[in-house]
Amino acid sequence: xxxxxxxxxxxxxxxxxxxxELIVAEQGGSALTVRKIAGQIGYTVxxxxxxxxxxxxxxxxxxxxxxxxxxTHLEQTRDCTGALGIEAFAKAYLSYAxxxxxxxxxxxxxxxxxxxxxxxxxxxxxxxxxxxxxxQFAQLDRNCPEAGRKHAARTLWxxxxxxxxxxxxxxxxxxxxxxxxxxxVLLARHFIRGWxxxxxxxx
Amino acid sequence: xxxxxxxxxxxxxxxxxxxxELIVAEQGGSALTVRKIAGQIGYTVxxxxxxxxxxxxxxxxxxxxxxxxxxTHLEQTRDCTGALGIEAFAKAYLSYAxxxxxxxxxxxxxxxxxxxxxxxxxxxxxxxxxxxxxxQFAQLDRNCPEAGRKHAARTLWxxxxxxxxxxxxxxxxxxxxxxxxxxxVLLARHFIRGWxxxxxxxx
DNA sequence: ACCTGAACACCGTTCAAGT
DNA sequence: ACCTGAACACCGTTCAAGT
Numbered sequence: 001x002x003x004x005x006x007x008x009x010x011x012x013x014x015x016x017x018x019x020x021e022l023i024v025a026e027q028g029g030s031a032l033t034v035r036k037i038a039g040q041i042g043y044t045v046x047x048x049x050x051x052x053x054x055x056x057x058x059x060x061x062x063x064x065x066x067x068x069x070x071x072t073h074l075e076q077t078r079d080c081t082g083a084l085g086i087e088a089f090a091k092a093y094l095s096y097a098x099x100x101x102x103x104x105x106x107x108x109x110x111x112x113x114x115x116x117x118x119x120x121x122x123x124x125x126x127x128x129x130x131x132x133x134x135x136q137f138a139q140l141d142r143n144c145p146e147a148g149r150k151h152a153a154r155t156l157w158x159x160x161x162x163x164x165x166x167x168x169x170x171x172x173x174x175x176x177x178x179x180x181x182x183x184x185v186l187l188a189r190h191f192i193r194g195w196x197x198x199x200x201x202x203x
Numbered sequence: 204x205x206x207x208x209x210x211x212x213x214x215x216x217x218x219x220x221x222x223x224e225l226i227v228a229e230q231g232g233s234a235l236t237v238r239k240i241a242g243q244i245g246y247t248v249x250x251x252x253x254x255x256x257x258x259x260x261x262x263x264x265x266x267x268x269x270x271x272x273x274x275t276h277l278e279q280t281r282d283c284t285g286a287l288g289i290e291a292f293a294k295a296y297l298s299y300a301x302x303x304x305x306x307x308x309x310x311x312x313x314x315x316x317x318x319x320x321x322x323x324x325x326x327x328x329x330x331x332x333x334x335x336x337x338x339q340f341a342q343l344d345r346n347c348p349e350a351g352r353k354h355a356a357r358t359l360w361x362x363x364x365x366x367x368x369x370x371x372x373x374x375x376x377x378x379x380x381x382x383x384x385x386x387x388v389l390l391a392r393h394f395i396r397g398w399x400x401x402x403x404x405x406x
Numbered sequence: 407a408c409c410t411g412a413a414c415a416c417c418g419t420t421c422a423a424g425t
Numbered sequence: 426a427c428c429t430g431a432a433c434a435c436c437g438t439t440c441a442a443g444t
Contacts, residue, residue: 002425002428009427030314034418044429046420055418108372109312111233123377130378152393154378155366155386159394162365163358169311174326175333175357183358190355190397191362197396205409205444212408237437247410249439258437 013051015041020062021103029106032059056112060122063107067125070096070104074132083192085136090160090184097164108165133157141196156191160184216254218244223265224306232309235262259315263325266310270328273299273307277335286395288339293363293387300367311368336360344399359394363387 007015019040023032034055038045052058073096080088097104112118134153141149166172167180177183210218222243226235237258241248255261276299283291300307315321337356344352369375370383380386 002423002426004425004428005426028314028317033416035416045418046430047428049419050427105314108368109314111231111308111312111372114231118373118377126374126377151380151386152389154375154380155389158366158369158375158386159362159390160365161369162363162367163361164365165311165368166361166364169314170321171329172357172361174321174329177354177357183354183361186355186358187362187394190395190401191390191393193397193400194393194395195397197400198393205407205442207409207444208407236435238435248437249411250409252438253408 009051012041012043012047016048016051016058017061017065020058021065024062024102024106025100026102028102029059029109056110056116059106059110060112060119062103063110064122064125066100066103066107067129069100071128071132074129081136081139083140083189083196085139086133086156086192087185087188089133089136090188091181093160094164094181094184097168101168105168130154130157140192152195156188159187159191163187212254215244215246215250219251219254219261220264220268223261224268227265227305227309228303229305231305232262232312259313259319262309262313263315263322265306266313267325267328269303269306269310270332272303274328274331274335277332284339284342286343286392286399288342289336289359289395290388290391292336292339293391294384296363297367297383297387300371304371308371333357333360343395355398359391362390362394366390 016037019037020032023036023040034045034048038048048058052061070093074089074092077085077088077092130153133156134150137144137149137153144152163172163180163183167177167183172180172183219240222240223235226239226243237248237251241251251261255264273296277292277295280288280291280295333356336359337353340347340352340356366375366383366386370380370386375383375386
């Protein structure tokens, strides 16, 4: 058997990614197995290893697509500027995480082995998302030195992410915070107010 | 075979938890298996199911101990009060996460099945940690209504947690943030400044 | 009552063998 | 060159059977 050549390697890669994303979306990251993917695309397990190094490599490619998806989602929040723009961004990030919970979770749930570094092409995807936030910060205070702005943008975004994480895994709910949207807005608003009021920015 | 009665159920439970914590600390959460635990304590796999419902139940008990551990670690930051006290808390949380990375991660990495709710005794452990942060907030502004303070404390803490998550999984590093301690302090400081300056607190 | 050990239904990954 | 299918070394969980 073998040598079917019904699909090119690129086509198979695309089929695997689509099938994998569907499984993740519908059943969560822990339900993602090579056997399930193989079954859905009509190939055997071995064929998946023709086009991906291993499961970690496959997940990384799924996550890269999700990061693109998130960036697109955030970009649609183009109407607002300044502090309100950042609040809108934060709300958009939360709404993405809610609507695509399992895909969003996979980005942070899957730890690649300690020794393997994050590939550069993947780092660029992360950078793209953070870059959007930073652009909003740039509109906020044009006098601020770039280094300080970058740091502030990344810090706030990590914070917004944290609120999303703890609310969507039930921790914040267990502790009496029911309206998460209020929380992300609260965090963004007060942080920005504090940041703007700090004059020449230090540490 | 069977009926050894060398150890009471409670003793076995304690042995399992100790062994499990060591495996997690040394090899990470993904290396935690019932077979490995059983081997280390000198019992067979089946015996673990005498004292724990399943893996999820066991992990929950490990995490409960970690939450206690975190609370103790935070409580040792008793010297500072006010805004500096909260910054010290944030630094202490980060330092705990760094020193006990694998144990800390397990709390958020292990998702219990969608339908099973968080047990009340476990919610209380989470509440205890958040409660410490809230107590620091109470010193900050005694006039603030309790609801607003609670919300602010939980929001900021989720934010601090987010900075820790993204830095310790390499995301922030990939994006140019090298001094995480600066980030947690920046988040806490600006958030508090913005919050204090907001007068009668609204959403 | 306590504990074993084998079984069951899964995993990811590899690779000789077929076309 | 492309793909299979069986094998290998693992998983969590269950449960009849032994003491």
